Amino acid sequence: MVTLAEVARHAGVSSSTVSYVISGKRTISGATRQRVEQAISELGYHPNAGARALAGKRSHIIALVVPLRTDVYVPIMMEIAISVTMAARQYGYDVLLITNDEGPEGVRRVAASGLADGVILMDVELEDERIPVLRALNTHAALIGLPEDSTGLSCVDHDFFAAGASCADHLADLGHRDVAFIGYGSAVYQRHAGYAERTLAGFRDRAATRGLRILHRPCEGTYESTAGAFSRILADRPATTGFVVQNEGAIGPLMSLLRTAGRIVPEDASVVALCPEPLAEQYSPRLTAVTGPAQELGRRAVDLLMQRIDGKEPQEVTLLTPVLTVRESSGPAPLHL
Amino acid sequence: MVTLAEVARHAGVSSSTVSYVISGKRTISGATRQRVEQAISELGYHPNAGARALAGKRSHIIALVVPLRTDVYVPIMMEIAISVTMAARQYGYDVLLITNDEGPEGVRRVAASGLADGVILMDVELEDERIPVLRALNTHAALIGLPEDSTGLSCVDHDFFAAGASCADHLADLGHRDVAFIGYGSAVYQRHAGYAERTLAGFRDRAATRGLRILHRPCEGTYESTAGAFSRILADRPATTGFVVQNEGAIGPLMSLLRTAGRIVPEDASVVALCPEPLAEQYSPRLTAVTGPAQELGRRAVDLLMQRIDGKEPQEVTLLTPVLTVRESSGPAPLHL
DNA sequence: TTGTATGCGTTATCAC
DNA sequence: GTGATAACGCATACAA
Numbered sequence: 001m002v003t004l005a006e007v008a009r010h011a012g013v014s015s016s017t018v019s020y021v022i023s024g025k026r027t028i029s030g031a032t033r034q035r036v037e038q039a040i041s042e043l044g045y046h047p048n049a050g051a052r053a054l055a056g057k058r059s060h061i062i063a064l065v066v067p068l069r070t071d072v073y074v075p076i077m078m079e080i081a082i083s084v085t086m087a088a089r090q091y092g093y094d095v096l097l098i099t100n101d102e103g104p105e106g107v108r109r110v111a112a113s114g115l116a117d118g119v120i121l122m123d124v125e126l127e128d129e130r131i132p133v134l135r136a137l138n139t140h141a142a143l144i145g146l147p148e149d150s151t152g153l154s155c156v157d158h159d160f161f162a163a164g165a166s167c168a169d170h171l172a173d174l175g176h177r178d179v180a181f182i183g184y185g186s187a188v189y190q191r192h193a194g195y196a197e198r199t200l201a202g203f204r205d206r207a208a209t210r211g212l213r214i215l216h217r218p219c220e221g222t223y224e225s226t227a228g229a230f231s232r233i234l235a236d237r238p239a240t241t242g243f244v245v246q247n248e249g250a251i252g253p254l255m256s257l258l259r260t261a262g263r264i265v266p267e268d269a270s271v272v273a274l275c276p277e278p279l280a281e282q283y284s285p286r287l288t289a290v291t292g293p294a295q296e297l298g299r300r301a302v303d304l305l306m307q308r309i310d311g312k313e314p315q316e317v318t319l320l321t322p323v324l325t326v327r328e329s330s331g332p333a334p335l336h337l
Numbered sequence: 338m339v340t341l342a343e344v345a346r347h348a349g350v351s352s353s354t355v356s357y358v359i360s361g362k363r364t365i366s367g368a369t370r371q372r373v374e375q376a377i378s379e380l381g382y383h384p385n386a387g388a389r390a391l392a393g394k395r396s397h398i399i400a401l402v403v404p405l406r407t408d409v410y411v412p413i414m415m416e417i418a419i420s421v422t423m424a425a426r427q428y429g430y431d432v433l434l435i436t437n438d439e440g441p442e443g444v445r446r447v448a449a450s451g452l453a454d455g456v457i458l459m460d461v462e463l464e465d466e467r468i469p470v471l472r473a474l475n476t477h478a479a480l481i482g483l484p485e486d487s488t489g490l491s492c493v494d495h496d497f498f499a500a501g502a503s504c505a506d507h508l509a510d511l512g513h514r515d516v517a518f519i520g521y522g523s524a525v526y527q528r529h530a531g532y533a534e535r536t537l538a539g540f541r542d543r544a545a546t547r548g549l550r551i552l553h554r555p556c557e558g559t560y561e562s563t564a565g566a567f568s569r570i571l572a573d574r575p576a577t578t579g580f581v582v583q584n585e586g587a588i589g590p591l592m593s594l595l596r597t598a599g600r601i602v603p604e605d606a607s608v609v610a611l612c613p614e615p616l617a618e619q620y621s622p623r624l625t626a627v628t629g630p631a632q633e634l635g636r637r638a639v640d641l642l643m644q645r646i647d648g649k650e651p652q653e654v655t656l657l658t659p660v661l662t663v664r665e666s667s668g669p670a671p672l673h674l
Numbered sequence: 675t676t677g678t679a680t681g682c683g684t685t686a687t688c689a690c
Numbered sequence: 691g692t693g694a695t696a697a698c699g700c701a702t703a704c705a706a
Contacts, residue, residue: 001451003683014693019685029691046449050396051683053387054698064434068419074412082405085436094452095434097401099422112383114338114699115431223621249619252589256621282586284560284593340699351677356701366675388699391682678705683698690693 002045011039022047053114062088062305063096063116065107065130067123073248076276076294077122080144083298084120091306093117104133111139118305120144124155126192142305144297146194150316154304158292159319160195164202164244166290166324167272171242172210174270175333179212179242180233182226182250186218199246199274215240221249223256230257241333246274255283266331277325285328292322339382348376359384390451399425399642400433400453402444402467404460410585413613413631414459417481420635421457428643430454441470448476455642457481461492463529479642481634483531487653491641495629496656497532501539501581503627503661504609508579509547511607512670516549516579517570519563519587523555536583536611552577558586560593567594578670583611592620603668614662622665629659 008015013032020026021036028036039045053059064084066077085095096116098106100123107130110116117140121130124145131153134141143155171179181203183189188196200216207214215237217229229250233240243258245251251273255265263269265285273280273289280289300318307314345352350369357363358373365373376382390396401421403414422432433453435443437460444467447453454477458467461482468490471478480492508516518540520526525533537553544551552574554566566587570577580595582588588610592602600606602622610617610626617626637655644651 001683005683015684016686016694017692020692023685025686027691032692044449046446046451048391048683049450049452050387050390051698052685054385054391054682054700055684055686057685057698059387061433066419074415078411078415081434082403082436085434086438089436089439094447096398097418097422097432097434099419099426101423102426109383110431112381113386115386222619252619253621256593282560282589284590338699341701342699352700353678353702354676357676360701362702364675369676385699387684388682389701391684391698392700392702394682394701676706678703680701680703682701685696685698687696688694690691 001048002043004045004047007036007039007043007045010043011035057114058309059114059117060092061094061096061116062302063098063107063110063119065098065100065119065121067100069100069123073276073279075278079276079294080122080298083295084302087299087302091302093302093306104130107133107139108137111137118142118309120301120305124194126194140305140308142301142308144301146198146317153316154308154314154318155316156297156300156304156318156320158195158297159321160198161202161205162319163274163290163292163322164199164204165206166322167244167274168203168206168210168212168214170272170288170324170326170330171244171270172207172212174242174330176242176270177211177213177333178215178237178240179207179244180215180217180237180240182217182219182229182233182243182245182247182254184218184247185220185225189218196246203244212242213237219247219250221247223253226250226253227257230254230261234261241269242330243269243271244274245271248275248279251275251279251283251287265329268334270330270333272324272330280325280327283329288325288327288330290322290324293320296320338385339380341382341384344373344376344380344382347380348372394451396451396454397429398431398433398453399639400435400444400447400456402435402437402456402458404437406437406460410613410616412615416613416631417459417635420632421639424636424639428639430639430643441467444470444476445474448474455479455646457638457642461531463531477642477645479638479645481638483535483654490653491638491645491651491655492653493634493637493641493655493657495532495634496658497535497629498539498542499656500611500627500629500659501536501541502543503659504581504611505540505543505547505549505551507609507625507661507663507667508581508607509544509549511579511667513579513607514548514550514670515552515574515577516544516581517552517554517574517577518581518583519554519556519566519570519591520583521555522557522562522584526555533583540581549579550574556584556587558584560590563587563590564594567591567598571598578606579667580606580608581611582608585612585616588612588616588620588624602666605671607667607670609661609667617662617664620666625662625664625667627659627661630657633657 119141124143126148146157219229273287280287456478461480463485556566610624617624
């Protein structure tokens with residue numbers, strides 16, 4: 001293994017000079033810089049990570065805590081994880097993957113050992129049990145998701161309230177009067193997942209303003225569950241012409257069910273999905289959908305975390321505005337109803 | 338920050354004793370062990386990762402290199418990543434996430450710096466450019482996927498050949514004679530992705546043995562592409578009654594297309610998917626499918642890597658047998674054709 | 675069974 | 691602009 005000292009000898013300078021050439025924390029004459037850089041590449045020197053962490057009190061690693069639960073659309077989790085990793089690399093940081101089966105202990109472990117300089121929490125719940133650990137250890141952190149009490153924490157999330165509201169707006173604009181909201185399974189609402197509640201709240205709120213009559217039906221995301229929700233909607237409100245879906249698993253079944261029921265989309269019924277773009281594009285007809293910028297979420301979390309590691313105190317809550325993209329699944333409310 | 342020395346003072350022993358209590362590399366009397374362990378928990382001691390790595394020449398970190406490409410079913414990638422992480426934890430290891438946008442350099446970086454003690458490569462291609470780096474640095478590694486030349490490397494993969502063969506067998510057993518294989522986009526075959534080629538080879542091979550007439554159609558996984566493949570299949574071989582799909586994105590469209598074409602599944606046509614269980618369960622009717630054990634893949638890769646880190650030389654290639662689960666989408670070939 | 679002492683490779687302080 | 695050198699916190703060879 002090539003060490004700093006060997007590089008120094010090879011270049012005929014002291015090891016501290018080599019160190020400073022690398023870190024750039026000292027002004028170095030062009031000549032020595034040349035020789036040092038040449039020695040580095042000739043010997044194929046790579047600074048030892050452990051030694052650097054020990055001496056520099058900075059591991060240049062951040063931990064990313066990912067959920068095990070799968071009611072989150074997995075590709076989006078992955079997209080966020082990857083964007084976090086790539087953003088971190090731009091700061092010279094690497095990313096350690098922590099699964100939530102370790103629970104709050106995982107956070108404590110990597111923070112207390114100095115393995116990670118900071119932590120990014122994904123899928124943060126309203127009363128997240130990892131947050132007390134963060135606070136107790138005074139760990140640098142950024143949260144993806146919005147907890148109940150975000151005091152002193154940096155959080156990024158989609159603006160789900162706005163997302164829900166824009167669905168209501170869009171359907172109201174198209175003249176729909178009776179609209180159904182097919183959401184996540186009731187377990188999701190029972191554990192007060194912020195994203196589910198906030199979307200629904202935004203939808204309800206705007207629906208009231210716009211004078212929509214709405215129906216909310218939880219749904220497990222299976223075909224059966226969707227079929228159940230669908231038939232109850234038709235039974236309770238036969239005049240329903242607008243559907244908002246926030247459960248990825250329910251989209252396919254819903255489209256089939258509408259077809260089977262003889263309701264042509266978008267002529268007889270409009271569908272607005274709250275889902276990632278690739279999903280929306282995948283159906284036929286392509287879905288009008290509200291989508292939040294997933295990669296941006298990861299990037300911003302890293303930016304915030306890096307600020308904190310650098311001793312700054314960035315803003316507490318950042319909400320990223322989702323975009324409603326009109327595609328082929330929504331249209332004017334049918335007149336004949 | 339609590340250090341070993343502080344714990345030692347608190348417990349009234351030397352720091353090496355504390356170290357040995359933790360590592361278990363020395364026999365310690367019950368009494369001192371007690372006192373040390375108490376001191377550790379009282380002070381909330383966590384060994385410093387950097388110092389440990391420096392002194393022990395072992396970071397207790399492995400790197401997991403994940404692909405950026407998304408033609409792999411993403412949830413499975415995630416499942417593997419998570420199983421790798423959990424398996425690694427059992428060995429006291431953490432997992433560093435490396436995205437493939439760094440290319441082979443990423444592998445070099447983490448290996449040469451001693452950041453990671455070993456590397457797990459996901460989505461290995463036949464001529465993978467990361468492999469030369471592995472060989473040059475003599476990095477401990479385990480590959481998920483099968484490269485052209487696996488000499489001296491430890492690889493785990495699904496037995497795709499067997500997977501393809503079992504699809505042919507199943508349909509032949511049911512009396513089908515004309516079977517179509519809807520695969521990945523032609524780009525996947527052109528870059529000689531091992532999994533695609535081996536599945537097709539296994540399918541072809543067994544189909545020949547069983548006297549099936551087959552048709553292979555690449556498919557991009559969109560609705561349009563699937564519709565195109567489907568109509569060409571019906572045009573070229575109207576008597577086709579069996580469908581094998583290896584493209585997750587094509588499954589939904591195919592089911593719709595069959596329904597639209599008036600072919601009831603499984604009475605008029607049988608569908609066998611090569612896909613993860615959750616996907617197979619999600620459709621209506623539920624799909625007969627061949628599924629490889631994804632988590633097992635991750636676990637095994639970690640096991641192999643740990644053996645190598647411990648100086649052993651485990652077997653080169655491990656192929657995990659997939660399982661064909663009969664569900665509702667396959668049945669006897671229709672007699673009237 | 676336990677203690678002492680050295681070294682791991684880097685960063686950063688102090689001196690020149 | 692550059693060079694010594696003292697930490698950094700732990701593991702381990704060597705002593706006792």
